Amino acid sequence: MKQFLLFSGVVLIMALAACHKSSPTPDNSSGSFKFTSLVTKDTVIKINDLTTINATASGEGLTYTWTADFGTFIGSGSTVQWTVCHADKFTINCTVKDKNNNSDTRNVTIRSHE
Amino acid sequence: MSPSGPMNKFAGALFLIFFCLLLPDIADSQCCSTGSPSGASEYMGVLGKNYFRLATFYRHSYSDTYYESDSHADNNPLKSANYNFGGLTLGYGITRRLTVEIDFGYFMNKTQLYLNTNIPKQTGFGFSNSGVTLKYGLFVKPTKQIELTAGAGFRYPFTRDPQMVDNVQLNRDIQPSTNAFGINGMLFFSIGFPSVTMRVFSINRYDYNFFDKTDPSYPTLYDYKYGNILLNSVFVSKKIMKYLFAIVQFRNEYKTNDNRRLKETGEVSNQVNTGYDIFYVSPQLSYSIVGKWNVSVGFDQPLYKNYKGHQLTPAYSYAISLTRDFNLGHKAPKVEPARVDSQ
Numbered sequence: 001m002k003q004f005l006l007f008s009g010v011v012l013i014m015a016l017a018a019c020h021k022s023s024p025t026p027d028n029s030s031g032s033f034k035f036t037s038l039v040t041k042d043t044v045i046k047i048n049d050l051t052t053i054n055a056t057a058s059g060e061g062l063t064y065t066w067t068a069d070f071g072t073f074i075g076s077g078s079t080v081q082w083t084v085c086h087a088d089k090f091t092i093n094c095t096v097k098d099k100n101n102n103s104d105t106r107n108v109t110i111r112s113h114e
Numbered sequence: 115m116s117p118s119g120p121m122n123k124f125a126g127a128l129f130l131i132f133f134c135l136l137l138p139d140i141a142d143s144q145c146c147s148t149g150s151p152s153g154a155s156e157y158m159g160v161l162g163k164n165y166f167r168l169a170t171f172y173r174h175s176y177s178d179t180y181y182e183s184d185s186h187a188d189n190n191p192l193k194s195a196n197y198n199f200g201g202l203t204l205g206y207g208i209t210r211r212l213t214v215e216i217d218f219g220y221f222m223n224k225t226q227l228y229l230n231t232n233i234p235k236q237t238g239f240g241f242s243n244s245g246v247t248l249k250y251g252l253f254v255k256p257t258k259q260i261e262l263t264a265g266a267g268f269r270y271p272f273t274r275d276p277q278m279v280d281n282v283q284l285n286r287d288i289q290p291s292t293n294a295f296g297i298n299g300m301l302f303f304s305i306g307f308p309s310v311t312m313r314v315f316s317i318n319r320y321d322y323n324f325f326d327k328t329d330p331s332y333p334t335l336y337d338y339k340y341g342n343i344l345l346n347s348v349f350v351s352k353k354i355m356k357y358l359f360a361i362v363q364f365r366n367e368y369k370t371n372d373n374r375r376l377k378e379t380g381e382v383s384n385q386v387n388t389g390y391d392i393f394y395v396s397p398q399l400s401y402s403i404v405g406k407w408n409v410s411v412g413f414d415q416p417l418y419k420n421y422k423g424h425q426l427t428p429a430y431s432y433a434i435s436l437t438r439d440f441n442l443g444h445k446a447p448k449v450e451p452a453r454v455d456s457q
Contacts, residue, residue: 050230068283069338072233072285074233080282085191
């Protein structure tokens with residue numbers, strides 16, 4: 001019984017260790033990764049109008065991820081357009097990641113009106 | 115509907131448990147989306163002991179009109195929107211009074227076409243939320259064709275994070291899932307009038323949605339909560355010839371506003387363009403294929419609509435469903451379980 005419990009404990013620890021999600025450690029030793037700016041063409045728009053948002057970053061193998069709790073993005077990559085169908089204040093987020101897993105997130109706020 | 119031949123009752127239960135692990139919901143209407151697909155499970159009471167129910171349905175919905183309050187509105191972003199949704203509900207009668215149901219669904223598409231031709235067609239797709247419901251027959255008298263059943267359940271998402279395409283988050287209105295948990299309660303009443311081959315059913319259901327909670331690494335400043343929905347409906351079914359039933363459903367859907375909560379401070383704000391009050395009439399036909407499979411077709415027509423703010427409103431939707439009950443027990447039942455399309 002004791003052996004069984006010991007065996008079960010070892011299996012459980014191994015299983016938990018296997019389940020642990022380890023993310024690769026970012027490496028920016030060369031200092032090449034930098035998210036310089038996130039700029040929107042308009043900070044105030046009329047509802048249903050389009051505005052352009054541009055992310056400027058440096059580094060190798062960059063990916064740009066765009067999120068917002070409302071609104072529609074058009075396009076992908078470093079420059080996107082965005083529109084929304086109702087009036088409020090919205091935050092648009094951009095996360096830039098390089099091939100060494102360095103990442104940074106910035107956001108801009110856009111207000112829409114009738 | 116006649117009972118099927120004897121089957122291993124445990125096979126049905128295991129089948130149900132297997133699907134419990136898979137399941138998905140109902141995406142809510144927003145300023146630019148088309149509304150919520152109704153599942154088949156909401157319209158049925160308890161099953162008999164060892165009965166297994168399989169119900170599948172397909173729904174198409176189309177919208178091209180905006181409302182503000184109870185009248186048409188102009189200055190609209192969308193030309194039209196539509197979705198195609200498939201759902202599956204599995205039910206099992208644990209005892210004569212207690213039934214467990216699981217349901218899930220899949221959006222084949224949730225599509226928006228903008229009036230601004232510079233904006234390409236937007237489409238989302240994927241699993242909706244899943245639900246598990248327990249129904250208890252408070253008063254079940256099959257011989258008198260009377261049933262009063264209460265139910266409670268929960269809904270859960272397959273993922274807590276919104277759908278992305280090319281590293282760009284899709285518009286909330288075309289997300290297939292709420293990405294949040296929910297709970298619901300329901301009351302079902304049925305009474306039959308055998309002398310005139312009619313049944314009357316009512317269903318009252320309340321769905322409460324919780325705030326979503328995205329992964330901590332997900333870049334958003336807000337949590338989001340879809341509004342709660344109160345659904346009240348009355349069905350009248352009438353046998354019009356052998357195996358063929360005509361059903362009329364009157365349904366009211368009332369949805370409260372959505373809420374947005376700033377993660378940092380917990381401040382909650384009301385989302386204006388998200389609540390509504392709609393009355394539908396839904397004529398349906400149901401045909402029993404050799405007394406085993408039931409095929410139903412229905413059409414939802416809104417009669418009255420009242421929206422908070424400026425919102426896209428459903429123009430029409432139709433659904434086709436296929437249902438079958440299996441008796442997994444060894445004994446033939448005295449009376450079949452009640453359904454909207456049985457007499």
